[in-house]
Each structure stands twice: as structure tokens, then as C-alpha cells.
Amino acid sequence: MDHDAVADKVHSLSNLELAALLCLVAEQHCIVEADPSQLDAVAQELQVITTNVFGLSSAVLDCSDKTTVDHFGNDLLVDDNGDDSSYFSHVPPHSRLVSLLPQTLLLLPPPPALSERPFSPLESTKSIANIVIAKNLNQSRSQVHIQALELIRNKRIYTRNAVHAAPKRFVFVALLTPDSTDQLDVHLRDQIFISHYHQPEDGLPNLEDAGYVDDDAASLASVVRPSTPLLWPRRKPTRALSYLMCAALICRQEISSLTKRIPHIRFSSEVRAYLQNIVVFMRLHRAVAGGVSPQATRHFELLVRALAPLHGLDFVTPSLVALAARKIYPHRIVLTTPENERSLQWGSDIEAVRQMLDGVVVEDVIDDVLAQVEVPL
Structure with a gap:
């Protein structure tokens, strides 16, 4: 794969897109902070980034103190996107099934019929989205934080009817307002890879290019907090939507190639x-x-x-x-x-x-x- 071509693409990305790319490459998760007035728009921007830049699926969870564990588990599911690879795909079918059983049952021999069936924890057409955006996660109950921690650490989530395994390319994004991060569970914060503050002057280039946000609305900000750019200074939103509804700007093979380079x-x-x-x-x-x-x-x-x-x-x-x-x-x-x-x-x-x-x-x-x-x- 042409690494120079990938580097050229990376230079055209915004800081928010770079944060998402880093998490996909490292197979980790992040916190994104934005001003309260921009929180909904940033959630939409992340959805467009997921679809147009990376060609992946996304789900937005609008959390509050009324969010239950059941709501959390169901809202991160989307229609099956055809990505069969998951964090359990490299494990033999019987071993994957055993890994989901209680420890007290591990000594029991598995039924022959189960050992011959392919692993299929999902009985429906739903699967966990590639990028899950949990907006205002800090406002939810501690039980929801624990469920998010379970999803991040074990790459699966239990609902009332099934066990859903996370896809191979999976990122959990906690979208918060500034100074609310410390309201998250301390263990959950420690498991999250990076944090990024979306500066209002960075704009929302994907929404702007698609005509969803006008320039005046994109530039509003009541508080500007200094933040070090993630990689490079923000480029002007001049990139045309030539890739909209077409191939992803950075395909899955390129993400996998960057991931394989990390150990070297x-x-x-x-x-x-x-x-x-x-x-x-x-x-x-x-x-x-x-x-x-x-x-x-x-x-x-x-x-x-x-x-x-x-x-x-x-x-x-x-x-x-x-x-x-x-x-x-x-x-x-x-x-x-x-x-x-x-x-x-x-x-x-x-x-x-x-x-x-x-x-x-x-x-x-x-x-x-x-x-x-x-x-x-």
C-alpha cells in the first residue's frame, strides 16, 4: 500500500477527523468536548465523518438521567452493515461460545450441535455500530457508565435477548460539554484513549459542505478555550464532497495498514x-x-x-x-x-x-x- 498517499489524505483531515482516525487505527476510544451550543451539531458532524470519511456505521445515544441500561444497549444497535469481522472473529466458534458462558459452566462439555454451529450471538439483523457517539454520557446513571465500561473492555454488550459482539473497527465516543468529564466514572475515564476539545473556530466542514450548516451558525461560540491542535493546524474547509455517497476517503484497508505499522x-x-x-x-x-x-x-x-x-x-x-x-x-x-x-x-x-x-x-x-x-x- 502507498503510505505516502495515505499521509497525503491525512493532511487534508480536520482535527475532529484525525481524532476519529487515531482511535480507529489504535482500536481505542475517545472523549470529544464541545461547547453546549454546538453539541448537537458536533454529533451530526461525527456521523457524517463516520459515513463519508471512513465508510462505517454510526449510532448516537442521547443520554440523560432517565437513560436506562436497556436503552443504552438497544440504542447503539444499527441495521447489520455487513461487516462480519468482530473482536471474536479470530477465535474458534466453540471457544467464542464458551467465552460468553458463566465461569461455573466452563467444565461442562458443550452439546455437539453447538460445537458445529458457527458463532452467531445476534438472532436479529441488528449489530453494534462501528462508531457509537454517547452524547451527554456524564448525565446518565452510574449503571450506564458501568455498561459502557463493559462494552469498552470486553467488546460485547448484553441485552435482554442476545449478546452483541462489537465489530472489529469499533470506537466509543463520549461527547461531553467542557468541564463535565470528571463526572464520568473514574475507571471509565481511565479506559478511554484520548480526549479532544472541538474548538468553535474549527467549524463543521462536513456539514457545511453538505449544506446542513450555514457559515454564521458554524462559527458561533460563547467560550473559546485554547487547545493544542491534534496534528496540524486546521485546514480551511475547501475539500469538495467528491467522496459523498461514494467510496470512503480513507478505506478500511488503509486503516488496517496503519494499524499493522504500529508495532514496528x-x-x-x-x-x-x-x-x-x-x-x-x-x-x-x-x-x-x-x-x-x-x-x-x-x-x-x-x-x-x-x-x-x-x-x-x-x-x-x-x-x-x-x-x-x-x-x-x-x-x-x-x-x-x-x-x-x-x-x-x-x-x-x-x-x-x-x-x-x-x-x-x-x-x-x-x-x-x-x-x-x-x-x-
Whole structure:
């Protein structure tokens, strides 16, 4: 496959499209934040991106405090899109069936008829969408968060009538308003790969090109929060919809090719030490109470590896490590309170600590750590 051609396509993508591509390539999940006035439009933009850019299916879940586990399980199903591959497709049929049974039944021999049948957990024509967009997931109950965590970790979900396996290309997107991420379950946040803030000035190019959003509506914003671009500065929405209702801009084979390159990305010892130093400095920062978990470190290295082929590289650079840190930690880091700041154990004055922590946000912590850690030449 022509990797230069794929890199050229990547350069034409918006930051929101790049976030979706990274998750598809890494086979992970993400949080997308948008201003309240743009939340519905961003959900539509993600749906159009899923269909036109990647040729995949999508489902939008409008969550609230009335959302039940049954609603959650049913709303992420769509008509079967013909993608037979799933996370269980590489396992023999009998083994897949056994993996879905309670542990107490694993010692029982399977009925011969079942061992000869192909695995088919779905008795209907419905299947889990490739990209599930859970809007306002933070407003739902803790049981729904646990169900989302089950879906992310085990790649399947139980409904009243069936067990639905996630497709091979599957991304769960939590679409939230700013400053609501900490309302998600802490374990769910730790399992989510990256977070991305959709800046209002980025616009909604796919909806605009399709004529669904006028320029004035696309540019409205009451709050503009600074955010580091995911890969490149936002390109102007000049791309024509030549691929609309046609072949996907980035096909499944190209996504699979990028995924296969991830294990072969090279790390120099200096760059690997740089990554580990960022993790250590992040964990020891005075304003950090938690969130720098082993899972976050694994995602950190995975994101760095996934970024390299999108830049046409087969090795990791320090700039990619710094870029990855800004996407891995914002939704994970838990800031400490003045009463729990660790220097109080050694006699610090609580009023001085309170002044030091006043106004500190997660982005400040990340910037501070990146400024302290020495960058390899």
C-alpha cells in the first residue's frame, strides 16, 4: 500500500477527523468536548465523518438521567452493515461460545450441535455500530457508565435477548460539554484513549459542505478555550464532497495498514527515557492527586506509535511524545485540594498552598511538566 498517499489524505483531515482516525487505527476510544451550543451539531458532524470519511456505521445515544441500561444497549444497535469481522472473529466458534458462558459452566462439555454451529450471538439483523457517539454520557446513571465500561473492555454488550459482539473497527465516543468529564466514572475515564476539545473556530466542514450548516451558525461560540491542535493546524474547509455517497476517503484497508505499522515503530533509548520522565514528573507534580495510571502509560506509548505513521515516520520523535501527552492526560488527571497537597506533611503553610493551587487547571499541569522535562536532542 502507498503510505505516502495515505499521509497525503491525512493532511487534508480536520482535527475532529484525525481524532476519529487515531482511535480507529489504535482500536481505542475517545472523549470529544464541545461547547453546549454546538453539541448537537458536533454529533451530526461525527456521523457524517463516520459515513463519508471512513465508510462505517454510526449510532448516537442521547443520554440523560432517565437513560436506562436497556436503552443504552438497544440504542447503539444499527441495521447489520455487513461487516462480519468482530473482536471474536479470530477465535474458534466453540471457544467464542464458551467465552460468553458463566465461569461455573466452563467444565461442562458443550452439546455437539453447538460445537458445529458457527458463532452467531445476534438472532436479529441488528449489530453494534462501528462508531457509537454517547452524547451527554456524564448525565446518565452510574449503571450506564458501568455498561459502557463493559462494552469498552470486553467488546460485547448484553441485552435482554442476545449478546452483541462489537465489530472489529469499533470506537466509543463520549461527547461531553467542557468541564463535565470528571463526572464520568473514574475507571471509565481511565479506559478511554484520548480526549479532544472541538474548538468553535474549527467549524463543521462536513456539514457545511453538505449544506446542513450555514457559515454564521458554524462559527458561533460563547467560550473559546485554547487547545493544542491534534496534528496540524486546521485546514480551511475547501475539500469538495467528491467522496459523498461514494467510496470512503480513507478505506478500511488503509486503516488496517496503519494499524499493522504500529508495532514496528522504532523508539530510541533517549526518546523512551523522555516519555518515562514525563510520566514520572506528572505523577510527582504537586498539583496532581491521581490519574497517572499504568493504563494511561500504556495508552501514552500506543498513541505515540499511532501518530508516527500519520506523519509518514517509522520512528518516534520528542515532539510526538509531547503532543501525545496533551491528549492522554487531560481527562485522567485529578487535581489535589490544598488540604491534601503533599508538602503539608513537611510543614508548608496551607494558605500559601491554597494560593499556589488557585486557578490551576489540568492543562497548566501538563504544560508545567513538559517545560520541566529535558527534551532529547
